[in-house]
Amino acid sequence: MEQNFEQRIQERQARLQNVSDTNTEDIEHILTELQEEHQHLVMMTANSIDGAEEGYYQQLIKQNENQRTMAETAIDKRYQALVKQVMPKAPLAKNISRAFLTGGLICTFGQLIINTVMLQYSVDFKMAAPIASITIVIITALLTGIGIYDEIGRFGGAGSMVPISGFANSVVSAALEFKREGMIYGIGAKIFQIAGPVILYGTLASVIIGLIDYVAG
Amino acid sequence: MGRCIGTRSIQFEHPVAIRSWATVAGRKEASGKLKRQFDFILEDNIFGEKSWERAEQKMQQYAIELAMEKASLYGHQLDYFLGGDLLNQIIATSYTARNIGAPYFGLYGACSSLVEGMILASCLLDGGFGRRAAVCTSSHHDAAERQLRYPTEMGVQRTLSAQWTVTGSGAYILDQEAGNWYITGAVPGRVIDRGIKNSSDMGSAMAASAVDTISAWLEDMHDLDTLDYIITGDLGKIGYEICRQQLTERGFDIAGKYYDCGMQLYHAEDQDVHAGGSGCGCSAVVLGAKYLPLMAEKQHSRLLLVGTGALLSPLTVQQGQTIPGIAHAVLIEYHQEGSGC
Numbered sequence: 001m002e003q004n005f006e007q008r009i010q011e012r013q014a015r016l017q018n019v020s021d022t023n024t025e026d027i028e029h030i031l032t033e034l035q036e037e038h039q040h041l042v043m044m045t046a047n048s049i050d051g052a053e054e055g056y057y058q059q060l061i062k063q064n065e066n067q068r069t070m071a072e073t074a075i076d077k078r079y080q081a082l083v084k085q086v087m088p089k090a091p092l093a094k095n096i097s098r099a100f101l102t103g104g105l106i107c108t109f110g111q112l113i114i115n116t117v118m119l120q121y122s123v124d125f126k127m128a129a130p131i132a133s134i135t136i137v138i139i140t141a142l143l144t145g146i147g148i149y150d151e152i153g154r155f156g157g158a159g160s161m162v163p164i165s166g167f168a169n170s171v172v173s174a175a176l177e178f179k180r181e182g183m184i185y186g187i188g189a190k191i192f193q194i195a196g197p198v199i200l201y202g203t204l205a206s207v208i209i210g211l212i213d214y215v216a217g
Numbered sequence: 218m219g220r221c222i223g224t225r226s227i228q229f230e231h232p233v234a235i236r237s238w239a240t241v242a243g244r245k246e247a248s249g250k251l252k253r254q255f256d257f258i259l260e261d262n263i264f265g266e267k268s269w270e271r272a273e274q275k276m277q278q279y280a281i282e283l284a285m286e287k288a289s290l291y292g293h294q295l296d297y298f299l300g301g302d303l304l305n306q307i308i309a310t311s312y313t314a315r316n317i318g319a320p321y322f323g324l325y326g327a328c329s330s331l332v333e334g335m336i337l338a339s340c341l342l343d344g345g346f347g348r349r350a351a352v353c354t355s356s357h358h359d360a361a362e363r364q365l366r367y368p369t370e371m372g373v374q375r376t377l378s379a380q381w382t383v384t385g386s387g388a389y390i391l392d393q394e395a396g397n398w399y400i401t402g403a404v405p406g407r408v409i410d411r412g413i414k415n416s417s418d419m420g421s422a423m424a425a426s427a428v429d430t431i432s433a434w435l436e437d438m439h440d441l442d443t444l445d446y447i448i449t450g451d452l453g454k455i456g457y458e459i460c461r462q463q464l465t466e467r468g469f470d471i472a473g474k475y476y477d478c479g480m481q482l483y484h485a486e487d488q489d490v491h492a493g494g495s496g497c498g499c500s501a502v503v504l505g506a507k508y509l510p511l512m513a514e515k516q517h518s519r520l521l522l523v524g525t526g527a528l529l530s531p532l533t534v535q536q537g538q539t540i541p542g543i544a545h546a547v548l549i550e551y552h553q554e555g556s557g558c
Contacts, residue, residue: 088377150369173368177369
């Protein structure tokens with residue numbers, strides 16, 4: 001019996017290597033065979049009298065499952081080729097130019113604030129930059145609240161997501177969405193649902209860069 | 218009792234009639250291709266409620282009540298209520314069942330739930346375990362969006378293969394008494410996974426199972442010539458194309474008969490829905506608002522309705538698992554008054 005399983009798996013391996021991906025009937029036959037064998041093997045594992053026997057059958061199960069993946073991949077490959085062929089291509093030029101325009105406008109607006117603040121109130125750049133960020137965050141929060149920023153996002157894609165306005169939008173939209181679940185479990189727990197990774201890895205990156213600066217600089 | 222035919226198909230011995238139905242749809246849906254052909258149109262997606270989830274419950278409640286009213290029935294006269302939706306723990310349906318009072322089975326077959334419910338209800342009634350049943354499913358764009366994707370107000374660009382979850386609900390009253398529309402056959406679907414991982418391309422993930430189910434029916438019944446329509450639930454533009462190509466490749470000439478509900482609801486260009494509509498509400502509203510009335514234009518007509526579902530969850534997507542699909546089918550036949558069944 002034991003010999004039998006091993007032998008059958010080996011014989012099948014050869015068949016699997018020769019199977020052409022156009023003959024789905026052959027593959028489906030193999031898949032049925034694998035399914036039945038898997039079931040027997042699970043029972044053999046369950047009935048094993050010691051760890052060694054169990055390990056042996058589990059190894060056969062692994063082989064069986066690997067063969068299943070092989071057989072499925074043969075069918076999937078053909079299907080996925082069709083999907084690829086049917087899939088419409090994203091209008092790359094249009095999307096990139098829109099993103100460039102949107103992101104560029106947001107950043108130009110930020111620069112405008114910086115320059116104005118520096119000129120009008122005679123403060124230095126270090127002071128003016130946060131004022132620009134805060135202004136953009138507040139404006140974005142307002143635009144998100146009245147349902148305009150998602151339209152900008154639809155138009156601008158990454159151009160509206162990468163600047164700080166995208167960050168503000170992800171926080172405010174999450175807060176709006178989850179306010180119905182209450183202050184604690186809703187807003188409190190979910191507000192950084194999307195911005196969370198940015199905050200975590202942003203902090204981490206700044207610590208690492210700080211360390212590098214400390215050591216090397 | 219029904220009969221099994223061929224490998225997987227079912228033919229009912231005492232087909233149940235679709236006695237009445239009702240559809241409830243959102244604003245966006247009502248400004249699409251089907252315009253105002255729904256029984257009830259929402260003022261806005263919140264529907265006077267405190268949350269999207271409550272709004273979805275209310276939609277289902279309205280759909281069932283309108284369908285029952287059309288058939289002059291009340292909840293206590295129903296022997297079964299079967300239904301499902303896309304929300305976690307199918308809350309929209311279960312909470313609606315609380316107000317209906319009929320014995321209830323909650324189903325989850327993702328967007329195939331309507332047809333799943335129709336098959337099971339037909340089996341129950343054909344088997345003599347009751348006289349009437351309601352089948353109702355719903356989906357709500359914003360409720361689904363926040364559960365499965367991003368907050369509604371977040372500015373993200375959707376990919377071209379993405380579909381738009383329909384805000385809508387459809388209820389169908391199945392009855393052993395005579396009617397004009399009958400559910401005469403069915404094919405329960407198998408779960409098929411072709412290794413698609415892209416969760417914004419569910420049409421491709423589901424198309425393989427639609428092909429499997431439709432071929433099973435056609436191979437078992439050999440009735441392609443007499444079928445007037447083959448309708449898939451929500452494959453969208455990409456899934457539709459894959460399904461069409463694969464069926465043609467298998468030798469079935471489905472040209473001029475095959476449509477997808479997801480492509481019949483919105484104006485693809487103006488309404489920014491990309492590949493089309495999706496969700497439990499998609500086939501539920503399109504069947505009631507478009508295809509059942511369309512069937513009545515001929516003396517006899519036969520429609521194979523194929524509900525397609527992607528059986529994924531945000532968790533399986535994040536864990537890198539592929540998307541399994543399912544497709545259930547029912548055969549709906551129309552006979553004009555007096556022309557017999």
